[in-house]
Amino acid sequence: MAQAYLVFTTNYFPWLTIIIFFPLSVGSLIFFLPHRGNKVIRWYSICICILELLLTTYLFCYHFQSDDPLIQLVEDYKWINFFEFHWKLGIDGLSVGPVLLTGFITTLATLAAWPVTRDSRLFYFLMLAMYSAQIGSFSSQDLLLFFIMWELELIPIYLLLSIWGGKKRMYSATKFILYTAGGSVFLLMGVLGLGLYGLNEPTLDFERLINQPYPMSLEILFYSGFFIAFAVKSPILPLHTWLPNTHGEAHYSTCMLLAGILLKMGAYGLIRINMELLPHAHSIFSPWLLIIGTLQIIYAASTSSGQPNLKKRIAYSSVSHMGFILVGIGSITNAGLNGALLQIISHGFIGAALFFLAGASYDRIHLVYLNEMGGVAILMPKLFTMFSTFSMASLALPGMSGFVAELIVLWGIITSEKYLVMPKILITFVIAIGIILTPIYSLSMSRQIFYGYKLLNAPKSYVLDFGPRELFVSISIFLPVIGIGLYPDFVLSLSVDKVEVILSNVFLASFLN
Structure with a gap:
């Protein structure tokens, strides 16, 4: 019993x-x-x-x-x-x-x-x-x-x-x-x-x-x-x-x-x-993880641009950014895995901030479809400032956490000894295309929300801008995003020793295979 x-x-x-x-x-x-x-x-x-x-x-x-x-x-x-x-x-x-x-x-x-x-x-x-x-x-x-x-x-x-x-x-x-x-x-x-x-x-x-x-x-x-x-x-x-x-x-x-x-x-x-x-199996599956992650970056970034719903566009951008984590895990390098762990933290902040800003804007204008918006920048300058800031963080602007995480992941692929030179160059090139697609859907999203005249010309279009609570939440998330971007060692130092132990086992398993 x-x-x-x-x-x-x-x-x-x-x-x-x-x-x-x-x-x-x-x-x-x-x-x-x-x-x-x-x-x-x-x-x-x-x-x-x-x-x-x-x-x-x-x-x-x-x-x-x-x-x-x-x-x-x-x-x-x-x-x-x-x-x-x-x-x-x-x-x-x-x-x-x-x-x-x-x-x-x-x-x-x-x-x-x-x-x-x-x-x-x-x-x-x-x-x-x-x-x-x-x-x-x-x-x-x-x-x-x-x-x-x-x-x-x-x-x-x-x-x-x-x-x-x-x-x-x-x-x-x-x-x-x-x-x-x-x-x-x-x-x-x-x-x-x-x-x-x-x-x-x-x-x-x-x-x-x-x-x-x-x-x-x-x-x-x-x-x-x-x-x-x-x-x-x-x-x-x-x-x-x-x-x-x-x-x-x-x-x-x-x-x-x-x-x-x-x-x-x-x-x-x-x-x-x-x-x-399961390090033996990981050494076998890692090339497939690299391929799936690369395709995910391209596919989700391309799909995001065609989403008329603001929250769904941000959701597909999350899928695209999660592809970098998969690529870092599949690279089997210190840089790649550390970059994946840094991307976990970085996107945790940036993704949460974008959804908060999208929801806070819906509380005020009660619109979620991008083709119905326009002119919000004049009505709500504080929202415009914070949304633009986190959009820049999402597209990996230098000085912010997303840039460091994606750069380290790419460095991990380039320096990987598991893959031949031409496959590494091809994968890096395809990922670079995905990085180029990111500002396309991100900046077009900002343009549709904040520029134009639709809400300005609508009757009774006056809405309240961000209050102290919304500003506090936004700034609280912005500080670690910029802090990690300027000093990523604070996060990387937590995992670097553990990463070396994990990779040593994977390298040994790969050698035995």
Whole structure:
């Protein structure tokens, strides 16, 4: 008979467990607050996010050593004896960046959700539940625990989309849950496969599964299953079609969480599981990742230009930028993988900012189709300034985080020793075309929104410009974008040692193949 019990086996204070449970547990008290209007609920939720962010920042500053590639702050609680299932947590150079990004974006998304008044208790609780699940996913060191956190995060998104979405919210929510649940089936099968065949005895521990030998056919099978699951979440071509629909209908605070954090979970899984646990298969699949990523950059950038819906245009731009992450992972170089990790952080900020600005503009002019806009720059100069700034960041303007991330990824391809010179030149040339397409859809989007006379000539077209709340959110995201662009070593130093360890295993696997 299965037994469920906990055994404390760590010498550390359980910081990570507290960080995971704090938003969910304290957030559940939101239903017992005295009903005195939505302001109490809003401020309560924002304070929870701020406290969680401060706690995470304290943990990073005083308990995390960036020059140590090993898992730190390990917490190991034996949970279900029958399955050898442990509540095992820990962070390293791969996870600390996404964890901090999650706290930062969720706090600002909660502040961005201020206009939400319908069923606000449930709305903010779901955002806090997502917070816990996402932190849990990035800090899990047990495969089954990773899967559970992966699944828990889907429920709040489905409810946020189906209840507070647009006119086609049920279609988008259904498509989202079908795609992600289908991908989760492959994830679960891969988790069970690695757990059963990883060692002589079943184990789900990340650390024990690293560098474990598998028959090549079995490792390729595992790699394919995990890749499908993470390709849906990232999203990777052709499993990306749920993303434009979801972004097109979701409230913009939900879009901030989707673009800023959710998509990065798929990229994180590719590195954490596919690359670290299955290095032999990764060395075989890496050329295909390079090709798919390159095609994704071109395809999504071309498709974005033809989107009449503002949020869908930004959504396709996200798909294009995620292609750089795939290219960096497939390059199998220090520069390429570090560039991919930097792109995860960079696009987390830029994507969240663009969706916030798109939603904030909709709150004022109630228009989402670009052909109906025009002249907004005169009506709302602050919005024009911030939107133009983040559009420049999206097209990788030098001095901003996107430029550094994409440049390092390209450098990783050029310096890769795995590929011949001509394929590297061809791939770099095609990616350069994709980079050229980015300002086309980005600048045309700005032109259609802010220039012209449509809204100026419309009756009663006067609208309010950005207030203090919108400016605070925009500037708060802009500061790390420009900060990383000017000093990228702050982020790269977190992961450089861990990247070397991962790549050494992949190089060894590639040599053995």
